[in-house]
Amino acid sequence: MKKKLTAMLLALCMLLATLPALGEDASGTWYYVVADVNIGVFELREDGTADATVNGETVLTGTWTTAGTFVTISIEGDTLTLAYDGSTLTAEGFPMTLSREAGKVDFDTILLMNDPRFVTPEGMTAAEMEGIAKAFNEEMKKLGLSMEPPAERPETAAESETAELEVLNENFFVVKGYHDDYRAVYFAKVRNNNRFPVYISNGSMQVLNTEGVQVGEAKYLLPSGSAYLDAGEVSFIHLTADIPEDAEVTYTRQFEVQPKYIYARDIAIPTSDDGFTTGQTWPGENAMWVTVTNTTKDPVPDIHVVFALEDDNGTIWDIEYTTLYNGSLCSGSSIIMKTQADNDVMEYCKEHGIKLTAMEASAWASVR
Incomplete structure (x- = not known):
């Protein structure tokens, strides 16, 4: 009996040793890298909160949880489930892997390479940058997201012209x-x-x-x-x-x-059925929403929406932004995109008797 019990305990220990340690071990900084290019950074904190940084600027907030060998990240209403093997987080259903190691260059650097004023980052050569850009473009093609510039470019400014x-x-x-x-x-x-x-x-x-x-x-x-x-x-x-x-x-x-056409341009995405609520008591109850529709023949990734709340005179009292981060809207499909108004601003408007009566909403996506 003792031998059997000892064998069972040893087997259990061996099984536990093969499982990745979750909880606090999954916390920390995770990088989404494609061909040495940083696309985004996820910061998973031990208290269950999370941040996602897109292109080095846009910071989105949310939460994360673990269940078995899976980590679920919820950002701005979108949920992403990833398998955790102790060193990487791999998404289910599409090719996305997060690792602890950052890439060599940021995505914005790749976008700026077509600008005549582009300067090679310190510590790198022009040949290295060209190699990274080429490899990155090939990987993006595999994902169905070509980084090639459009065949026809809009008119550009003369060298002597400035933009205002x-x-x-x-x-x-x-x-x-x-x-x-x-x-x-x-x-x-x-x-x-x-x-x-x-x-x-x-x-x-x-x-x-x-x-x-x-x-x-x-x-x-x-x-x-x-x-x-x-x-x-x-x-x-x-x-x-x-x-x-x-x-x-x-x-x-x-x-x-x-006054330059850099490497990308934004296309407008049709919107409809917008609305908003203001004057509410609790944070989150003051909200703005709009329906966006993909009228193109191809899926459109990473749609962005901006909302502007105004009074009767057209004065802007709040501007908020949201994005369909890391997701695509299929051809002919529609989705309602929603975000919260700034509660501090709502309190200011309430105290000063400012009535918000109108909202502008516009949507766009970047194409390359």
Whole structure:
């Protein structure tokens, strides 16, 4: 009897030794890399929260759980289940593997290689970059996502021309956070009045007190509207900066606009049946939604949507963004995309008697 019991215990120990240790071992940083190119980064924390960073800028938040040898990540309402073998996370149903090791270059670097002003990253040669770009393009073709530039390109700017955006509508105010913190927010609706396409590469804002002393700064644009604008197209811009107190402040802002067709362009995705709720009590009850439809003959990946809430005068009081991250919308299909309004902004509007009566929603996807 003792021998039989000992054998059973040994067998159980051997079985447990072959299983990957989950829980806190699955936490940490995971990279989605295709042919040495960083596509995204997942940060799984031990408290069950998760972040997904897309293209080095867009940060999406969510949660993660484990069940047996599987890890489930829920980000912005989308759920991704991956098999965990102790060193990698592999998605079911499509070719996506996360690893602990980062790639050699970021996706944005590959996109910029077609720009005449592109500078080879420090520590790499032009030949190495060309090799990585070629291998990456081949892998993307296997996934059905060609990175080849389109056959016909829009008109580009002459070397002597510069690009500017026309600001159609802008708003700046200070909101109070849940922990009695304060932030200055800036919203704008802009239009490309140039005769050529432009790329909004970045933006910044400096917040000044009444004495002209800087008390806050935004160094980057938050995810909002499309960054690639054809002539006459409209988009939205969102900047925010933390400030130490609720004081009277002013601001200066700058937009970085390139008069060049880089490597990608955005195509508009038809929208319909939009709606919103405001004036609600609890966070999450103030929401915006819209139906997007793929009218092309091919699946469209990574659709983006921007929402802008306005009052009767057309003043923008909130801009929010969401994306169909890591998913594609089939030809002829529709999906409702939804996001939450900024609860701090909703409280500000309630306290100041601002009635939000209209919403603009637009959707797009990048093609290469």
